[in-house]
Amino acid sequence: MSVVGANYSYWITIVLMVGGMYILIARGNLLKKLLGLAVLQSSVYLLYIAPGKLIGGTAPIIAEGYAVYSNPLPHVLILTAIVVGVATLALGLAIVVRIREAYGSIEEEEILARDRADDDEAR
Amino acid sequence: MAATVVALALQRNLFGAVVLFSIYSFLMATVLVALDAVDVAMTEAAVGAGVSTVLLLGALYLVGGMEAKPLVRPLLPLVLSIAVGAVLAYGMQGLPGFSDPQAPIHVHVAARYLAEAPRETGVPNVVTAVLASYRGYDTLGETVVVFTAGAGVIALLRRRKRK
Numbered sequence: 001m002s003v004v005g006a007n008y009s010y011w012i013t014i015v016l017m018v019g020g021m022y023i024l025i026a027r028g029n030l031l032k033k034l035l036g037l038a039v040l041q042s043s044v045y046l047l048y049i050a051p052g053k054l055i056g057g058t059a060p061i062i063a064e065g066y067a068v069y070s071n072p073l074p075h076v077l078i079l080t081a082i083v084v085g086v087a088t089l090a091l092g093l094a095i096v097v098r099i100r101e102a103y104g105s106i107e108e109e110e111i112l113a114r115d116r117a118d119d120d121e122a123r
Numbered sequence: 124m125a126a127t128v129v130a131l132a133l134q135r136n137l138f139g140a141v142v143l144f145s146i147y148s149f150l151m152a153t154v155l156v157a158l159d160a161v162d163v164a165m166t167e168a169a170v171g172a173g174v175s176t177v178l179l180l181g182a183l184y185l186v187g188g189m190e191a192k193p194l195v196r197p198l199l200p201l202v203l204s205i206a207v208g209a210v211l212a213y214g215m216q217g218l219p220g221f222s223d224p225q226a227p228i229h230v231h232v233a234a235r236y237l238a239e240a241p242r243e244t245g246v247p248n249v250v251t252a253v254l255a256s257y258r259g260y261d262t263l264g265e266t267v268v269v270f271t272a273g274a275g276v277i278a279l280l281r282r283r284k285r286k
Contacts, residue, residue: 010215018208026200053158060249062241070159071233072249080265087272093182094279100186
């Protein structure tokens with residue numbers, strides 16, 4: 001079994017995870033950071049769902065004429081994860097909107113610069 | 124999907140980034156259908172591609188526009204990300220192959236759920252049976268999380284109106 005062929009889904013997961021993490025760390029824009037976080041999260045969905053698949057199987061809805069089903073447990077876990085992910089995204093966006101009102105910018109550099117300026121003034 | 128992520132990293136127009144993210148979510152939903160996870164795919168299409176995009180566009184309307192060019196080339200994050208990728212690739216070598224019926228994930232409780240769930244709960248969809256019946260308390264906890272997040276959003280955006 002070739003290394004790439006047997007574990008194709010894992011390779012995709014790794015690419016998505018690394019891409020999401022890079023966006024999360026490297027980009028200064030807070031909205032972009034949240035997008036990176038969402039990509040990072042969805043790579044984890046793939047990490048969980050892919051091993052549950054059985055080739056020749058069907059979706060885990062019990063019916064006459066089918067004997068092989070994919071594993072239902074990762075599906076349950078990831079359903080929860082998706083909903084929680086959106087909840088955190090909404091909260092993050094609300095915080096970004098508040099930061100924008102307080103600082104007039106959502107760029108990390110500008111926000112830090114303003115914080116430093118405020119600190120110098122206070123001194 | 125990987126190409127969409129690369130485009131997402133390079134895109135400086137935030138509106139374009141949000142649209143790319145929506146495309147990415149739909150691709151993810153398609154992949155999930157191919158992996159037999161129909162319930163998850165439906166949720167991802169509705170919540171990931173639908174609600175998330177609406178939320179992002181709403182936030183975009185409030186904060187506006189373009190992403191600034193970074194002052195320095197982000198070399199350190201790139202190196203760090205690639206290092207993490209290498210570690211993950213190394214760890215991946217120990218995982219069972221794709222669609223291996225003898226993988227640990229298929230030989231523990233899952234078989235029992237598939238065999239007994241329709242009889243015990245009366246629901247033919249095993250995902251629903253586990254979500255709402257066997258692990259009902261987890262789902263309750265999940266709704267608590269969503270409720271807390273909603274309360275947080277309201278608290279954060281309400282202060283704005285008072286000013």
